[in-house]
Amino acid sequence: MEFSRRSFLGGLGAASAATLLAKSPAQAAPQGIDPDSYASLIDLTKCDGCPGQEMPECVSACRQANAHKFPEPDPDMLKPYWPQPFYEDWSNQRDVQSRLTPYNWIFVQRIKVEHEGETVEVSVPRRCMHCDNPPCAKLCPFGIKHKHPEGMVTIDPFLCFGGAKCRTVCPWDIPQRQAGVGIYTYLDPLPAGGGVMFKCDLCKDRLDRGEQPACIPACPRDAMTLGTRTEIDRMADELAQKYQGYIYGKKENGGTPTLYVSKVPFEKLQQGLMAQPQEKGGLVQLHNPQNMLERNEGWARLAMTAPVLGAITAFATSLAKGKSKGAATKANEDSKQGGQ
Ligand code: SF4
Ligand code: SF4
Numbered sequence: 239m240e241f242s243r244r245s246f247l248g249g250l251g252a253a254s255a256a257t258l259l260a261k262s263p264a265q266a267a268p269q270g271i272d273p274d275s276y277a278s279l280i281d282l283t284k285c286d287g288c289p290g291q292e293m294p295e296c297v298s299a300c301r302q303a304n305a306h307k308f309p310e311p312d313p314d315m316l317k318p319y320w321p322q323p324f325y326e327d328w329s330n331q332r333d334v335q336s337r338l339t340p341y342n343w344i345f346v347q348r349i350k351v352e353h354e355g356e357t358v359e360v361s362v363p364r365r366c367m368h369c370d371n372p373p374c375a376k377l378c379p380f381g382i383k384h385k386h387p388e389g390m391v392t393i394d395p396f397l398c399f400g401g402a403k404c405r406t407v408c409p410w411d412i413p414q415r416q417a418g419v420g421i422y423t424y425l426d427p428l429p430a431g432g433g434v435m436f437k438c439d440l441c442k443d444r445l446d447r448g449e450q451p452a453c454i455p456a457c458p459r460d461a462m463t464l465g466t467r468t469e470i471d472r473m474a475d476e477l478a479q480k481y482q483g484y485i486y487g488k489k490e491n492g493g494t495p496t497l498y499v500s501k502v503p504f505e506k507l508q509q510g511l512m513a514q515p516q517e518k519g520g521l522v523q524l525h526n527p528q529n530m531l532e533r534n535e536g537w538a539r540l541a542m543t544a545p546v547l548g549a550i551t552a553f554a555t556s557l558a559k560g561k562s563k564g565a566a567t568k569a570n571e572d573s574k575q576g577g578q
């Protein structure tokens with residue numbers, strides 16, 4: 239099937255699509271960004287958090303669509319590995335939906351704020367923003383995170399060591415670690431991370447097949463829209479103007495293709511969020527972070543080392559493959575002996 243990113247305009251609704259097409263191509267994407275790359279809009283005036291549901295529809299759809307990518311750890315490897323003083327295991331808490339985990343790549347924040355004289359609750363679906371200049375990808379010491387020209391940022395689960403540098407440098411603490419899986423399990427006693435990092439990959443496999451990311455069509459309120467960067471930027475501007483509202487994501491962390499539109503200012507939502515009890519390690523802020531690659535030369539210099547360390551990854555991979563092959567050969571020999 240021939241696939242065009244513009245085909246997603248069909249999901250915008252006839253009136254919106256007609257408006258957008260009539261104006262195309264008046265507004266350009268940010269400099270250096272492919273205007274036809276993927277972007278998404280999350281309309282907080284429409285999202286109601288799926289009240290009464292055991293699990294929001296977007297969360298449920300993400301879990302179903304991506305279940306085959308979720309980690310299945312080796313129980314024998316669930317232990318601290320030097321120099322890590324602890325390990326992170328979510329495999330027995332797969333039902334957690336109140337925060338991001340290796341088994342929950344999108345969750346819905348509920349934030350109560352005073353706005354225009356009344357108390358309102360705003361539901362905010364949170365997942366990876368797929369930043370334009372992602373520090374998580376550029377500062378990964380092993381160079382195994384990728385910003386694709388189509389717009390999404392992905393992690394290679396077969397090469398990730400789980401050192402969690404990507405989470406340290408992500409202003410929203412998006413990637414989450416699962417121990418007992420990945421290349422480090424082949425490398426003991428080398429100091430090697432401690433698992434694999436997991437996060438939303440914008441359903442790259444579905445997009446490659448010409449299907450929308452699972453969470454988007456699953457929303458009963460049409461709160462989420464996928465389109466080209468040019469279309470989504472323009473749609474966000476138009477909605478913000480219509481609601482006399484606000485946009486989050488255009489400038490944060492240097493710019494992202496994930497845009498939120500809200501009637502309530504995001505500063506107020508951030509204050510409301512910070513005033514609520516927080517789950518340890520589960521906070522995904524709504525602040526206004528600068529991109530650390532742009533504000534700190536030291537980080538930028540460190541980014542230069544990523545390709546060098548990538549060579550270490552290649553070496554480690556060959557070691558792992560050798561060990562894996564050796565283990566398979568031994569298993570074959572054992573089974574042959576057992577069968578004699
Ligand atoms: S985005 Fe849609 S599916 Fe997700 S919580 Fe909001 S209303 Fe529900
Ligand atoms: S939100 Fe965080 S994990 Fe996602 S691309 Fe940006 S820096 Fe990376």
Ligand code: SF4
Nearest residue numbers: 300438440441451453
């Ligand atoms: S885009 Fe795909 S991976 Fe990301 S939150 Fe939505 S369903 Fe999950």
